[in-house]
Amino acid sequence: xxxxxxxxxxxxxxxxxxxxxxxxxxxxxxxxxxxxxxxxxxxxxxxxxxxxxxxxxxxxxxxxxxxxxxxxxxxxxxxxxxxxxxxxxxxxxxxxxxxxxxxxxxxxxxxxxxxxxxxxxxxxxxxxxxxxxxxxxxxxxxxxxxxxxxxxxxxxxxxxxxxxxxxxxxxxxxxxxxxxxxxxxxxxxxxxxxxxxxxxxxxxxxxxxxxxxxxxxxxxxxxxxxxxxxxxxxxxxxxxxxxxxxxxxxxxxxxxxxxxxxxxxxxxxxxxxxxxxxxxxxxxxxxxxxxxxxxxxxxxxxxxxxxxxxxxxxxxxxxxxxxxxxxxxxxxxxxxxxxxxxxxxxxxxxxxxxxxxxxxxxxxxxxxxxxxxxxxxxxxxxxxxxxxxxxxxxxxxxxxxxxxxxxxxxxxxxxxxxxxxxxxxxxxxxxxxxxxxxxxxxxxxxxxxxxxxxxxxxxxxxxxxxxxxxxxxxxxxxxxxxxxxxxxxxxxxxxxxxxxxxxxxxxxxxxxxxxxxxxxxxxxxxxxxxxxxxxxxxxxxxxxxxxxxx
Numbered sequence: 001x002x003x004x005x006x007x008x009x010x011x012x013x014x015x016x017x018x019x020x021x022x023x024x025x026x027x028x029x030x031x032x033x034x035x036x037x038x039x040x041x042x043x044x045x046x047x048x049x050x051x052x053x054x055x056x057x058x059x060x061x062x063x064x065x066x067x068x069x070x071x072x073x074x075x076x077x078x079x080x081x082x083x084x085x086x087x088x089x090x091x092x093x094x095x096x097x098x099x100x101x102x103x104x105x106x107x108x109x110x111x112x113x114x115x116x117x118x119x120x121x122x123x124x125x126x127x128x129x130x131x132x133x134x135x136x137x138x139x140x141x142x143x144x145x146x147x148x149x150x151x152x153x154x155x156x157x158x159x160x161x162x163x164x165x166x167x168x169x170x171x172x173x174x175x176x177x178x179x180x181x182x183x184x185x186x187x188x189x190x191x192x193x194x195x196x197x198x199x200x201x202x203x204x205x206x207x208x209x210x211x212x213x214x215x216x217x218x219x220x221x222x223x224x225x226x227x228x229x230x231x232x233x234x235x236x237x238x239x240x241x242x243x244x245x246x247x248x249x250x251x252x253x254x255x256x257x258x259x260x261x262x263x264x265x266x267x268x269x270x271x272x273x274x275x276x277x278x279x280x281x282x283x284x285x286x287x288x289x290x291x292x293x294x295x296x297x298x299x300x301x302x303x304x305x306x307x308x309x310x311x312x313x314x315x316x317x318x319x320x321x322x323x324x325x326x327x328x329x330x331x332x333x334x335x336x337x338x339x340x341x342x343x344x345x346x347x348x349x350x351x352x353x354x355x356x357x358x359x360x361x362x363x364x365x366x367x368x369x370x371x372x373x374x375x376x377x378x379x380x381x382x383x384x385x386x387x388x389x390x391x392x393x394x395x396x397x398x399x400x401x402x403x404x405x406x407x408x409x410x411x412x413x414x415x416x417x418x419x420x421x422x423x424x425x426x427x428x429x430x431x432x433x434x435x436x437x438x439x440x441x442x443x444x445x446x447x448x449x450x451x452x453x454x455x456x457x458x459x460x461x462x463x464x465x466x467x468x469x470x471x472x473x474x475x476x477x478x479x480x481x482x483x484x485x486x487x488x489x490x491x492x493x494x495x496x497x498x499x500x501x502x503x504x505x506x507x508x509x510x511x512x513x514x515x516x517x518x519x520x521x522x523x524x525x526x527x528x529x530x531x532x533x534x535x536x537x538x539x540x541x542x543x544x545x546x547x548x549x550x
Contacts, residue, residue, distance in 0.1 A: 037086035038095045045103075053100055054216045054262055060086060087260075216262030217272060226251040236502035238302055243294075247279055247504055250293040257289070265457050273464045273507070278498075280464065281306075282509035306501065306508055312533040318354040319526060326522045329363050334519075338363050355529055358391035362516055362525070370518040380446040381424075384515050385488060392536050393427045393440060399543055400435060402426050410438055410469040423466050425486070429543065431550045437473065439542050441466045442486040450490040463487055467498040468505050475500065479549040481542040484535065491515045495535050510535070 037060065044056055064086075067079035089096040228248040235244035254271035257263055263272050270280045270287045281303045290299065321344055329337035338360060345356050365387070375383070381403050394401040407421035425442030428435040443459035445452065467483045474481050485496045485507075493515055498507045513528035514521065 037082050037089060038099060040082075041096060041099055057090075057262075216264060217258050217268075217275075225255060228252070234502060236504060238298065238305055241298060243298075243302060244502060244504065246293055246298075247274070250274060250290065251277070253289060253293065265461065266453050269457050269460055272461055276465060276468060276505070277503070278464045278468055278505045278507050280507045280509075285509075302506075303508060306499070306506055307510065312530050312537060314526075314529050314533070315350045315354050318348075318351050318356065319529075321348075321351060322356070322359050322526050322529075323523065325359065325363060326519060326526070330368060330519050334363065334368075355391060355532065358388060359522070359526070361387045361391065362522060363519065366516060366519050366522070368519050370521065374448040375446060377424075377444060377446045377449075380444060380488075384491070384517060385425075385444065385493075388493075388515055388532075389425065389427075389442075392532055393539055397430065398547075399427055399429050399439065402428065402435070408438060408441070408466055408469065410473040411466065423462070427484075427539070429547055429550065431547070436550050437477070437546055438470050439481070439546065440484040440486075440539060441470060442488065444488045445490070447490045456487075456489055460487055463496065464498075464505075464507050467496070467507065471498055471500055471505065474546060474549075477546075477549040479546040481545050482538055484539055484542070488515070491517050491521070495531070497538065 040060055041056060061083065064079040064083045067075045068083070069076075071079060086096065088094060091097060226248045228245060231242050231245065235242050236247075237243065251274045254263065254268075254274045257268070257271060258275075265272070268287065268289075270290055273280050281299060283300060283303060286294075286296070286299055294302075321341070325337045325341040328340065341356070341360050341363065345351050345360065348356075365383075386401070386403070390401045393399065403424065404426055405422060408423055408426065411421045423441045424444040425440075426438050427440035429437045429439060431437075441463065443463045445456055445459060449455055463485045467485045470483045471481075474483070483498045485498065487494050487496070491514060492512055494512045495510045496507055497510055498505055500506075511531045513531055514524040516522050516525045
């Protein structure tokens with residue numbers, strides 16, 4: 001019992017905040033040969049703890065790993081045997097696999113029965129409404145309980161037209177699907193205020209695993225895989241290497257990791273994106289699994305082959321003018337600097353073409369030294385990012401920069417709602433006086449969030465999915481374009497380009513620029529102007545290819 005107590009203390013050091021079931025009666029039994037992984041699951045189920053697949057797996061494996069490293073010789077042997085048995089029995093046809101399948105099947109059948117019952121009660125309420133409006137008070141609220149959650153049917157409409165609207169609303173919604181843990185959750189896209197059907201919240205849904213510290217994708221069906229049909233002329237080749245075959249093998253390895261250990265947002269960004277057929281190529285940031293499959297030299301070769309050779313050079317005279325105006329503003333007078341640069345801009349076209357107006361705006365509005373207080377995400381948009389992005393990618397008659405609080409149109413077919421569909425930044429084409437197709441998307445973390453690893457990794461995954469949705473939309477319209485995206489963390493902006501190459505959505509990291517927070521940071525911004533101009537050219541080329549297809 002003392003050893004089991006010590007085991008629980010060890011578990012707390014792994015940030016397992018929820019109370020977990022120790023091996024208790026199984027491992028307290030000195031007959032170590034009787035240790036059994038399936039019995040452990042049954043013990044957990046008997047205690048009526050939440051049957052969360054990833055948490056049970058995590059609790060079991062961590063306790064066994066502790067025993068294999070710190071237990072007695074008999075405990076080490078038994079724990080090693082039990083760990084191996086657990087891995088084998090978790091495969092299709094194994095006892096643990098069947099155990100979970102039975103639990104999920106029972107839960108699904110029970111929830112379906114409850115929803116059907118709620119549906120019947122609603123039809124009965126409709127009948128009361130149509131026959132006699134006063135009978136509405138008979139049925140005010142129906143509560144359907146399932147796993148300590150509820151579906152509340154209340155606040156029925158008080159007119160016949162509301163009855164029809166409610167019936168239409170109910171049939172247009174199909175409730176919850178079962179998303180991967182950590183993935184976006186599906187809610188009704190047409191749920192209206194006053195609607196009688198109140199869908200379960202994220203906390204209430206029996207299909208949503210409550211995770212506090214570790215978000216894991218681990219519920220991939222065993223029958224799902226990426227078929228590798230061998231070498232084909234339609235595959236992507238780099239030299240004599242078939243990149244498509246390697247990528248499909250990499251995707252299947254990502255599936256295996258998801259089933260075995262789970263894919264973590266913080267450490268498996270590339271593997272998670274690969275499940276959406278996105279190959280993220282960011283030099284010096286490759287995962288170990290990527291390197292094992294592709295090799296560093298091949299990854300760098302693919303990146304180099306797909307990166308545009310087109311280079312944009314900053315006009316030397318313009319660079320001298322910019323640096324002189326910055327020095328004048330810092331050491332002399334801000335007004336003198338802006339007045340002098342205004343005169344130059346009015347007479348010299350190269351200055352205007354090389355982001356001269358952005359430099360002027362920064363000279364007018366930025367503080368001399370960086371303000372130390374951390375600010376909000378909205379302040380980060382308005383005071384620092386907006387002037388740069390609007391100066392680069394905004395043409396009021398062709399395309400417009402927006403910081404939307406609405407879902408991306410290209411992502412509306414996805415089975416989730418709310419924040420998961422809302423990018424922080426978009427550039428959309430203007431067609432028939434309406435914003436139409438999106439060409440550019442971005443995600444932002446202010447300085448206060450630069451240390452939030454989970455948020456920043458999740459934002460990069462979101463960015464890749466948004467870019468893929470935009471690219472799919474352009475393909476549907478017959479446009480051959482490259483989609484642009486950026487991720488801003490603190491005052492650093494990383495630019496990405498996505499292109500569909502031989503069935504692979506290749507997401508290339510093309511460079512990083514600094515966003516000035518003060519006049520003293522302006523020199524770094526001037527250093528990065530050439531990359532900004534290159535991104536601007538790619539964006540304009542995509543616009544010219546896409547607009548005629550709208």
